Amino acid sequence: MTVETYPWAPGFVAGDRPRIVTSRFEHEDSHTLERYMATGGYEGLRAALAKPAAEVHEQVRGSTLLGRGGAGFPAGVKWGLTPEGVYPRYLVVNGDESEPGTYKDRLLMERDPHQLIEGCLIACYAAGLSRCFLYIRGEMALAQERVATALNEAYAAGLVGRDILGSGFGVDIVLHWGAGAYVVGEETALIESLEGNRGMPRLKPPFFPAAIGLYGKPTIVNNVETLSNLPFIAANGAEAYTAIGTETSPGTRMVAVSGHVRRPGVYEIVNGTTTFRDLLYGEEFCGGIRDGNELKAFVPGGGSAPWFLPDQLDLPFEGRQVGAAGSMLGSGAIMVMDSTTDIPAAALTLTRFYAHESCGKCVPCREGGTWLMRVLERVVAGEGTTDDLDLLLEVGQSICPGDMPHASSEALGLEATPFPYKMTTICFVGPSAYVPVHSALTLFRSEFEERVAPSRSRTRIPVVAVGGGQ
Amino acid sequence: MSRFSAENLTLAREIVSRYPRPKSAVIPLLHLAQEQEGWISEEAMREIAELVGVTPAEVRGTGTFYEMFHFEPIGRYLLNICGTMSCALMGAGELMHAAEEELGVRAGGTTDDGLITLHGAECQAACTEAPCLQVNYRYRFRVTPDGVRQLIADLRSGALSDEIPPHGTLATVRQHIPSDRAVGAVDPDVDTAPPAWIPVTVEGASS
Amino acid sequence: MSTTEDTGAEVDDEVVEPDPDAVSITVNGRSVTARRGDLVIAAAERAGDYIPRFCYHPRMSSVGMCRQCLVEIDTGRGPMLQPSCMVTVSEGMVVDTESETTKRAQEGILELLLANHPLDCPVCDKGGECPLQDQAFSHGPGESRYVEEKRHYEKPIPISDLVYLDRERCILCDRCTRFADEVAGDALIHFIDRGNATQVNTFPDEPFSSYFSGNTVQICPVGALTAKPYRFKARPWDLEQVESTCTSCSVGCRISVHSSRDRLLRFQGVDDEAVNWGWLCDRGRFNFESVHADRRLAEPLIRSAEGLVPTDWSSALSITADLIRSAVDGGGPGSVAVLGGARGTNEDALAWSALADALGVESRDARLGDGLGLDLLDLPRATIADLASASTVVLMAPDLKEELPVLHLRLRDAALRSGTRVIEFTQSGSGLTRHAWRSIRHLPGTGASAVAEALADAEVAAQLASGPVVVVAGRQNLAESAEALSDRVGAVLAAAPEAGVLPVLRRGNTMGALAAGLHGPRDAADILREAAEGRIDLLILLGSDPLADFPDSRLARTALARVGRIVSLDGHLCASSEQADVVLPVAVMGEKSGTTTNLEGRVTPVSQKVTVHGTARPDWMIALDLASRLGVDLGVADLGDLTARVTADDRGVWSVPTGVEPAHFESVVGTNYDFRLVLSRRLYDAAVSTQCSPSLEGLAGGRGLSVHPSDLERIGVASGDDVKVIGPRGSVVLPPGCRTASAPTRPVRSDCSRPSPTASNSSSKRTSSPSAPIGWSSSWRRSSPSCRPS
Ligand SMILES: Cc1cc2nc3c(=O)[nH]c(=O)nc-3n(C[C@H](O)[C@H](O)[C@H](O)COP(=O)(O)O)c2cc1C
Numbered sequence A: 001m002t003v004e005t006y007p008w009a010p011g012f013v014a015g016d017r018p019r020i021v022t023s024r025f026e027h028e029d030s031h032t033l034e035r036y037m038a039t040g041g042y043e044g045l046r047a048a049l050a051k052p053a054a055e056v057h058e059q060v061r062g063s064t065l066l067g068r069g070g071a072g073f074p075a076g077v078k079w080g081l082t083p084e085g086v087y088p089r090y091l092v093v094n095g096d097e098s099e100p101g102t103y104k105d106r107l108l109m110e111r112d113p114h115q116l117i118e119g120c121l122i123a124c125y126a127a128g129l130s131r132c133f134l135y136i137r138g139e140m141a142l143a144q145e146r147v148a149t150a151l152n153e154a155y156a157a158g159l160v161g162r163d164i165l166g167s168g169f170g171v172d173i174v175l176h177w178g179a180g181a182y183v184v185g186e187e188t189a190l191i192e193s194l195e196g197n198r199g200m201p202r203l204k205p206p207f208f209p210a211a212i213g214l215y216g217k218p219t220i221v222n223n224v225e226t227l228s229n230l231p232f233i234a235a236n237g238a239e240a241y242t243a244i245g246t247e248t249s250p251g252t253r254m255v256a257v258s259g260h261v262r263r264p265g266v267y268e269i270v271n272g273t274t275t276f277r278d279l280l281y282g283e284e285f286c287g288g289i290r291d292g293n294e295l296k297a298f299v300p301g302g303g304s305a306p307w308f309l310p311d312q313l314d315l316p317f318e319g320r321q322v323g324a325a326g327s328m329l330g331s332g333a334i335m336v337m338d339s340t341t342d343i344p345a346a347a348l349t350l351t352r353f354y355a356h357e358s359c360g361k362c363v364p365c366r367e368g369g370t371w372l373m374r375v376l377e378r379v380v381a382g383e384g385t386t387d388d389l390d391l392l393l394e395v396g397q398s399i400c401p402g403d404m405p406h407a408s409s410e411a412l413g414l415e416a417t418p419f420p421y422k423m424t425t426i427c428f429v430g431p432s433a434y435v436p437v438h439s440a441l442t443l444f445r446s447e448f449e450e451r452v453a454p455s456r457s458r459t460r461i462p463v464v465a466v467g468g469g470q
Numbered sequence B: 001m002s003r004f005s006a007e008n009l010t011l012a013r014e015i016v017s018r019y020p021r022p023k024s025a026v027i028p029l030l031h032l033a034q035e036q037e038g039w040i041s042e043e044a045m046r047e048i049a050e051l052v053g054v055t056p057a058e059v060r061g062t063g064t065f066y067e068m069f070h071f072e073p074i075g076r077y078l079l080n081i082c083g084t085m086s087c088a089l090m091g092a093g094e095l096m097h098a099a100e101e102e103l104g105v106r107a108g109g110t111t112d113d114g115l116i117t118l119h120g121a122e123c124q125a126a127c128t129e130a131p132c133l134q135v136n137y138r139y140r141f142r143v144t145p146d147g148v149r150q151l152i153a154d155l156r157s158g159a160l161s162d163e164i165p166p167h168g169t170l171a172t173v174r175q176h177i178p179s180d181r182a183v184g185a186v187d188p189d190v191d192t193a194p195p196a197w198i199p200v201t202v203e204g205a206s207s
Numbered sequence C: 001m002s003t004t005e006d007t008g009a010e011v012d013d014e015v016v017e018p019d020p021d022a023v024s025i026t027v028n029g030r031s032v033t034a035r036r037g038d039l040v041i042a043a044a045e046r047a048g049d050y051i052p053r054f055c056y057h058p059r060m061s062s063v064g065m066c067r068q069c070l071v072e073i074d075t076g077r078g079p080m081l082q083p084s085c086m087v088t089v090s091e092g093m094v095v096d097t098e099s100e101t102t103k104r105a106q107e108g109i110l111e112l113l114l115a116n117h118p119l120d121c122p123v124c125d126k127g128g129e130c131p132l133q134d135q136a137f138s139h140g141p142g143e144s145r146y147v148e149e150k151r152h153y154e155k156p157i158p159i160s161d162l163v164y165l166d167r168e169r170c171i172l173c174d175r176c177t178r179f180a181d182e183v184a185g186d187a188l189i190h191f192i193d194r195g196n197a198t199q200v201n202t203f204p205d206e207p208f209s210s211y212f213s214g215n216t217v218q219i220c221p222v223g224a225l226t227a228k229p230y231r232f233k234a235r236p237w238d239l240e241q242v243e244s245t246c247t248s249c250s251v252g253c254r255i256s257v258h259s260s261r262d263r264l265l266r267f268q269g270v271d272d273e274a275v276n277w278g279w280l281c282d283r284g285r286f287n288f289e290s291v292h293a294d295r296r297l298a299e300p301l302i303r304s305a306e307g308l309v310p311t312d313w314s315s316a317l318s319i320t321a322d323l324i325r326s327a328v329d330g331g332g333p334g335s336v337a338v339l340g341g342a343r344g345t346n347e348d349a350l351a352w353s354a355l356a357d358a359l360g361v362e363s364r365d366a367r368l369g370d371g372l373g374l375d376l377l378d379l380p381r382a383t384i385a386d387l388a389s390a391s392t393v394v395l396m397a398p399d400l401k402e403e404l405p406v407l408h409l410r411l412r413d414a415a416l417r418s419g420t421r422v423i424e425f426t427q428s429g430s431g432l433t434r435h436a437w438r439s440i441r442h443l444p445g446t447g448a449s450a451v452a453e454a455l456a457d458a459e460v461a462a463q464l465a466s467g468p469v470v471v472v473a474g475r476q477n478l479a480e481s482a483e484a485l486s487d488r489v490g491a492v493l494a495a496a497p498e499a500g501v502l503p504v505l506r507r508g509n510t511m512g513a514l515a516a517g518l519h520g521p522r523d524a525a526d527i528l529r530e531a532a533e534g535r536i537d538l539l540i541l542l543g544s545d546p547l548a549d550f551p552d553s554r555l556a557r558t559a560l561a562r563v564g565r566i567v568s569l570d571g572h573l574c575a576s577s578e579q580a581d582v583v584l585p586v587a588v589m590g591e592k593s594g595t596t597t598n599l600e601g602r603v604t605p606v607s608q609k610v611t612v613h614g615t616a617r618p619d620w621m622i623a624l625d626l627a628s629r630l631g632v633d634l635g636v637a638d639l640g641d642l643t644a645r646v647t648a649d650d651r652g653v654w655s656v657p658t659g660v661e662p663a664h665f666e667s668v669v670g671t672n673y674d675f676r677l678v679l680s681r682r683l684y685d686a687a688v689s690t691q692c693s694p695s696l697e698g699l700a701g702g703r704g705l706s707v708h709p710s711d712l713e714r715i716g717v718a719s720g721d722d723v724k725v726i727g728p729r730g731s732v733v734l735p736p737g738c739r740t741a742s743a744p745t746r747p748v749r750s751d752c753s754r755p756s757p758t759a760s761n762s763s764s765k766r767t768s769s770p771s772a773p774i775g776w777s778s779s780w781r782r783s784s785p786s787c788r789p790s
């Protein structure tokens, strides 16, 4: 088996595996229209336009293409949730990739922008969407540049805009970029941001974007990777797609493995069958833990995911099984910690991230996230007490009441608690500040206890001062 | 002078016209203002408010939500060192120390000559290339403390001035929608007809 | 929000059609009937289960921000914690507001809310009536484990002339900012920054100068927003309160009047479904300060060689009675005239009307030439609720935001949230232009043709035919006559015969005074003309100031100079009362009880809350006293008798029976001038109640002129120069003030628009110049086609 890293696609590691979305990455000029056309470009669009829109939608439904943004909702089903007869409808492409550990959408935008554009066109055609907004994360200057160039090329070539390929189908793709706010990746916040507002999530239900979204109209929000799969499906059919991967998780997935492995990188893997052990230890993937160290723990699905221990290595990269084991696949990002890792400090980096990225709307997230961060900072600095450890869990309960999902551990005698959790917030940013605290404290409590002094008598302050006279 | 230049004003109007509702252009226009001046002044926010038909308070409300906008002048180069999990695991802390030492400012500060502003940043979507950093949103991967020192030296000597435009410029290529190819933005409350390629099935009728 | 009453009634009737919108849910084990679309928080509250909340406000959209209203809701998939302010009821839903999980969540949220709260309740205006304080007691954890450093901000910062913001106390519930944007349409306060650093603020140098800013103080669930007039004045438990009606304009907003130690301290809006939904404008909210003003009259005055000098009531009344008797005996009842009555209660008006009847005095008018023709008031009346639910509202009125601010809010809400389409005929744009379905601009004097043209438009005709129509009719240009308006309204009614009319009247109780009979065969203009000709021996001013308020001030001046004697009943000394022979100090709103009638004809009580100033008396009492001195019997002995008459027919709505036929009017436009004048008024003007309220006094901009910059340029006027405006009836020099308005920038505003709403126009309904009164006006170049509506 060959393992190859392409210098012009940092992070990306090729291999002798089926490839759907990264098939052009070995070409240095993979982002140009010329190369795209020379490698089957816009064939999927042509094939789609030759069929009635409903048939293309059916094809995507049949492919069981799962959303790659985090929630894993089937794209074909989502498109079908738009209310009958309400127009205009919009497509919003979620290219805001900011989840800690996640690295794939940026590659797809930088390395194969036309594939994404073609995917957008197919989605608009199939679901009757009359305008597409391609929202790229603000900090990704190169991706913005590559997509802008590709769009200019595509407009000039009659591939985007009015009357595409003489078919009567026409749609504009408007490039838009953000300005630095993780929470904007959440689809309702993305819509707010696109409307020119502060990126604060809207509550859903009652209104999912597919029913009431951008400008109050039905809106499909799809991830960059999700859409990048569409040219393949449209060109080769749903069967060719479902032939790869498993029935519940067909196709391939891009997974970024970072942290303490020998060969960190972005891998396109076969969905549903590849195990974490394959990924972390396989020679065609990461090739084991760095410096021959032991694996201590890993985060299986982006910074919001509860942590796994070596006990979970043999689980396949498949949503339901990972959920039952107490975590989630999220955005396809694995972060690996070896035996040298300072666990409380590692948890703090994530809690700090989510506290900092809180939009400020929900009280538990705005106040609780920062509170958790402050206490944890104290603990990491060696200034905490054992009571602080309990306090962390109690504050966490105000964000996520009830049982928290966590992994099983033979050594600790722990049974797994399945994903998901209950939450008092609108979106997952609030709970995500607590997840690493909870995982670290549940799985590595002794490392915290070594850090803190025994309990002092706890300060308790009456919550309200009462004015005289009452 | 922090109103839009004539050229940028034309561009700003073009950007506004791409959206069904003008307010959607607030973030793009803030970027444009920051590209022109390096930061965003009150006057710029007032002008944007006028261009999209909202109050300056609304423009500021939106703008201050986002990390990338600066409402006071900052350095020509913004050095963002990522400190989130993967980079932290791979030594981001040392990078930050090296940068602080070399620049003589703490994270958040700007060098006296106004050349470089140093910031701690959150995950930059390059986790497999950790530790990483961005200069004016241009990446540097797998950076070592020595690498940081070298980078700073290059920024100071001007060796990178061709490669890295001043703070505020993101993509150096902009999207242009040729008017003869554009479908155009319509008011979502007015134009509620289904797109032409979708067969209509209203009360059994189809077209 | 009112739904259970309907469903409650159903139970009593025998067999009623099942309400298709009824939804039955279970709240804490009890079965409750709600209606489709109800939010769980509201349905539970009606069922007697109050769910704690901070950000939810029934008159604004839900944002689900504070998370305090989380309860367990089970829609068949097991109980889930959900914000009850965001979830609508569905059949079979089970709600538990008291479960362990719910309690735990609510306590947790409260602890988090208090984490950064300064706990300065003892020095906080809100302490004692603070939802955060109350709910911390009822639903809170009792103590906090938060030992970290709290957020610090500079202590209260003024965000406007009237409101202060303490960001440390703020819990970021989005109520004030949502109100500013959604309800008032003045998005001048906004969240800035993000996450834990989020705060509310204004744009630098751009204060929250909204006519509605006081509402934010009332709806703030903590003490973060405080009103300047009330800061540190009282503790809530020292306050006494009574419900009343605001009479600052004719909307008649329901208020709660608060006082302590016999001083009025604040007005709070009361949520009346039919009228004001809890909102008030700042003028109505804060002009109670004028009740305790230094300028209040404390004792009667009579004219002597030294001018007006104090006297006692007994002499003042007997002199007044003598003046009346000698006038009636000398020149007959026709030589006596009564002007005014719109600032008092229905009872005041009724007593004076009865006195006039008894004396045979026919010359009376509660209007001052700036109101509406009686024919208009006689048309089928619409209510505010009709307006809010109409499919079309035809607006031929002055800018409601300036004249009847809360009506403006109701209409704005209808246009934005209920799909009401507004067809506006305007000469200079208004606060609603942005939201109008059609905003039709026309030159002064060309209203009739603009209306005819619009009615000929098929789309407009179809819209008018599509459902209920309400015509809002008022004088938008005092330089045009009232008859011109009647004509236009008539034209619309011909096209939409079922339409109701809502008259726009500025002064509080004009409708009640007219209904009480304070109008006669001769109107104010006739009366003043007669006076100017020396045919009036005695003029009685009932809280009116013709010198300031009558549009033709030259006529008013001549009239008052030529009239024999003047008796003025007023709370404050004004320009006209200064010329009086007898001034009788009267009780003002807040000091007297009775009823008032709003523009709909709705009669509501006004209540006395504080003792009258000095020896002042209510107008009705003076009328009764004079009657007995004059030996006439009015058939009423006290206030109770008067109120009984007002409410006699039990309709709750008073109409004005006039039987006047609509007049016809040909518009005549002078052709020798370069511009046409639009004469209008602003909310804050020279009115006594504004000028005598320290908090508001500074907000009145004085008179001003608004001219399009390109016109100024054309005639070569620099933006800092004074301008002399010359018209057929005189000329006036006006300061530059509001002319600096920049070219219109908002897309909806045409080239001829007024300055953007943030630019300050100034105006005045008063003028002391020898010319026709000049308010602010737009420039209208003769026959400028670009100024025509597109
Ligand atoms: C806090 C938060 C952050 C998210 N960030 C991203 C993101 O950066 N990119 C993304 O594609 N989806 C992100 N999502 C998921 C989106 O809300 C949404 O589910 C997704 O874009 C839908 O696309 P898909 O169906 O194609 O996966 C985020 C969700 C949450 C709650």
Ligand code: SF4
Pocket: A183, A200, A201, A357, A358, A359, A360, A361, A362, A363, A365, A366, A425, A426, A427, A428, A429, A430, A431
């Ligand atoms: S959970 Fe946090 S980030 Fe998400 S909506 Fe609430 S406050 Fe905003």
Ligand code: FES
Pocket: C052, C053, C054, C055, C056, C063, C064, C065, C066, C067, C068, C069, C070, C083, C084, C085, C086
């Ligand atoms: S009242 Fe429901 S979230 Fe605030």
